[in-house]
Amino acid sequence: MTREMTHDGPDADHRLDGMAQGVLGRGEPRPEGALKVTGRAVYTGDQQAPGMVHGALVRATITRGRVTTLNSATVLEMPGVLAVIDDPRLVRFSGQGATTKPPKADAAGVVYHGQPIALVVAETLEQARHAALRLTVDYAEEPGAVTGPEDPAAEVELPQKKQSETGAPDAALEAADTVIDRIYRTASMSSAPMEPHASLAEWQGGKLVLHSTLQMLASAQGQVAAALGIEPEDIRILAPHVGGGFGSKLGISPETVAAAIAAQQMRRPVSVVCTRPQSMETTSRRSETLQRIQMGADDEGRLTMIGHEALVSNLPGQKFSEPVQQATHFTYEAAHRRVVHRVARVHRLVAASVRAPGEAVGATAFECAMDELADKLGLCPVALRLRNIPKVEPGTGRPFSSHKLAEALTEGARRFGWEHRHASPRARREGEWWIGMGMSSLVRVNTVMEAKARVSLSLDGTALVETDMTDIGTGSYAILSQIAAEMLGLPMGSVETVLGDTDLPASSGSGGSFGAASTGSAVYLACLELRSRLAEAMGCPEPELTLKDGHAIHDNRKVPLSTLMGGAAMQAEGHLIPGEAEDKARQATWGAAFAEVGVNAITGEIRVRRMLGTFAIGRVLNAQTARSQALGGMIWGIGMALTEELVHDARDGHIVNRDLAEYHVPVNADVPALEVHFLEERDDWAPMQAKGIGELGICGAGAAIVNAVHNACGVRVRSLPMTVDKVLAGLVEAEADQG
Structure with a gap:
């Protein structure tokens, strides 16, 4: 049974405050902590599969144009080299960044220096990397590549939805007692997660099984499907441990598509583990910014005018642009306001979150x-x-x-x-x-995102939490276990949480600071459904039921949870649905x-x-x-x-x-x-x-x-x-x- 909640407004039911176990909110250690500090946590780059071979990305040495010839004959004679994969899907995707769908077929080409254009497959990782570096490529280079956002030749767009003006900002600035008008610059930055990007792909009976370094598995499943031209249900993604992401793993990146294509062609599992330079050069970056900030204030320091202009950059055709002024709209009061947002189209690594x-x-x-x-x-x-x-x-x-x-x-x-x-x-x-x-x-x-989770309560007094949510070092294993333990009245050691598998209910994923609250709420709802069934068996309203240390308590009665379960395990799903709440309140x-x-x-x-x-x-x-x-x-x-x-x-x-x-x-x-x-x-x-x-x-x-x-x-x-x-x-x- 599934308990759904549509998040439409304030919720005055402070149910968590009435729980008795006392674990939620405490500084509980991470359940997987011992695995990580002893090196036993298995990350994507650690994964092994029978018959596995290795791939290394070949990357463009021009900024704009197209590949005419991969001179693969020489490297195919090198020791251990098995294939040079030049599938056009790899080229089309790799210019498009981590969080967007691939472009149309006719858009294949090189759009930035260092873009992946092929994959060398070999018996060992060292052989693959050596051959990838030795491979020579012929190009038809196109002129007119713009590499800097302040280059006069850069095409600059003004996305309509990101421009706003209230009142008369110019007049207000002129009338202000004190004025600030300054230019600030911030540099382009890298996510630089501790774990480099990696994927291991294997086809099993027509279904792709993919181990990958990803933050949001459900959306990544759709992205892989779109890139390969297959159905999402034919893809299973596993990411039980992710060593940081910071946005660079929100969606699939080039090595994911390359591994899947190569594994299909080779009919063997293919692992592609990026080097640190490859992770930094082929996934995504934060855009540099040029910001002009204008402020007018009266003599008492009350703002009368706020102006915030920004210039950011991205590849041609990309929808994402760094939302520089996202908080400018509501942080401080001013009757007169102006926001101007510009996007320069440049041939650099894609800019993303x-x-x-x-x-x-x-x-x-x-x-x-x-x-x-x-x-x-x-x-x-x-x-x-x-x-x-x-x-x-x-x-x-x-x-x-x-x-x-x-x-x-x-x-x-x-x-x-x-x-x-x-x-x-x-x-x-x-x-x-x-x-x-x-x-x-x-x-x-x-913000909150749609999320699902499943919670099972066993007769032995243990609970299992299951969702495709990821833990990127932020504590998902601990927090979701705490919510279930608190709601069901169990010690932390009696709750197991399983994450990072698309065969499990689809969560919010990790990103945007929405993971714990969104997927945690799905766990809460599943537990609330279990509590309702236990309360019915106890013969009391659910709000009056106390669960603690594996027992149900009501009206001077204390019984083990197993007594209320009718001799069978119980299971429920929770489903959080974003509603109108975000439209009604900031x-x-x-x-x-x-x-x-x-x-x-x-x-x-x-x-x-x-x-x-x-x-x-x-x-x-x-x-x-x-x-x-x-x-x-x-x-x-x-x-x-x-x-x-x-x-x-x-x-x-x-x-x-x-x-x-x-x-x-x-x-x-x-x-x-x-x-x-x-x-x-x-x-x-x-x-x-x-x-x-x-x-x-x-x-x-x-x-x-x-x-x-x-x-x-x-x-x-x-x-x-x-x-x-x-x-x-x-x-x-x-x-x-x-x-």
Whole structure:
């Protein structure tokens, strides 16, 4: 039996608060943790199959054109080489990125440097990679490739749905007492998950069995079907452990299609494991951004005008564009507003979702501009934000489902010791180091997705949770087990959760900070159906039934669950259906970040000395995994502010720094002890009153560091990351201004 719920509005039934087991919300360790720390968790690249051979991608060395000849004869004579696969489906798909369907057949061709165009299959991985590097390719190269979004030759589009204007923004800006008009740039970035992309494909009786590094299996099943021209039900995808994704594994990527095609042709299992450079060069990137932010304010610091223009990039024909202004519409109040969104068509690796698409870069730049406005007004940055928080969503009048930004700001300031900050730059120095503090608001849209889950209750007092949900290191195994344990009154050790298999009920998948709340709600609904049956057997209304430690309790009666089960196991499915709730109220998560930095007056080096974040995410489902997610987001903020930048060669658009030696993610030496504090919150508009945490921490955190640098030494860097050369140039300029 299936229990469905359509999410149309607030739910006043706070059923979880009345449960007795006491495991939900606790910092429960991950059930699969021991497997991971001992190396026994089997990831896609670890998978083996009888008769398995290996594939290595061959990639284009031109930026635009088509392949005329694969000179495969020479490599086919190399030891161990079995085939060179040049199926046109591989070429058509590989130019289209991780989250979209393949284009029409006549669109096959090279659209960016490094695009996969063929696959070499050999007995060993080393033989395949060697041959792929040796293979020579002839091309018909096409002129006119544009590799930079600010190139005058770039075609620039203005998607109609992403433009908006309210009031008279130009007149409001002219009439404002104080005006800010600034250009900010953020770099192109890589998801850079710990686990490189990989797939193992095997055909079994006409059905494709695919082990792959994927975040959302149900949608990936449809993408594979579209790429291969087969039915989704003829595909089974398995991904029980995924070593991070951050958007790059939201959909299938080139090695998935290549492995499936090769396995069909070879009639043997084919494994394609990408190298780190291949993962960074052939999957997806975050678009660089150029943002112009205009703000007008009165003498009291109340915003009268907000303008936010953005230029992003993507391949020709791609629908996705980095939603830079996603939170600009509702974070602060202003009667006059303008949003302009431009997309430059360039021949670079496809741009797609990277952790917290939109707010990660948009809120970061906007929060830097807010700091500049506060400085110009002579106003505390926290006070400026507090006096511009809207009561309802600007422009629509929709209510907020909950709003905790003011509390996050004030509580964060109190905990961080914001009152000790000096208003003027260069007011505190320790030896060679200027010391400063900065802060920013954090904001991220919240959403839910359709999700299903199945829960089985056995006579031996154990429960089984089954769904195709993935765990990409975020804690899905733990959280879904906790929900079932809480609802059914079982110890954590009595609940097993099985994930990552498309033969199981289709979940939301992992992405967009919607996984735990969406699929968790499906588990909750399945358990609610089981509780109803147990209550009927107990002879009481379900809300009056207490389940704890494997027993049912009501009216001074305590009986084992097995007594109520009629001698047979029980099973139920839960199905969460997104309804009209998101249309009726603005749902978001809120927070604030505070940072203290040191800037070396001689070398321009920046050191983050301490950092604190306050977060309002509704009900916390697992305190330990939630804290880990908040820490990860703040660390991504450090990376955006100080280190992370994909560098594209201006001549052909290829990525220059395509590994973790040259693409600099923050490491232990860059990250101080971070503090995380969750505000007590329940959002009735959210299923289970729980909202997303995975991405909130990155949505503005980098600005706290940028603003702290200015407070420390007086240097404003508006092109991120703030590398030493930019800081040094600012220090020289500041010294010249003073002397």
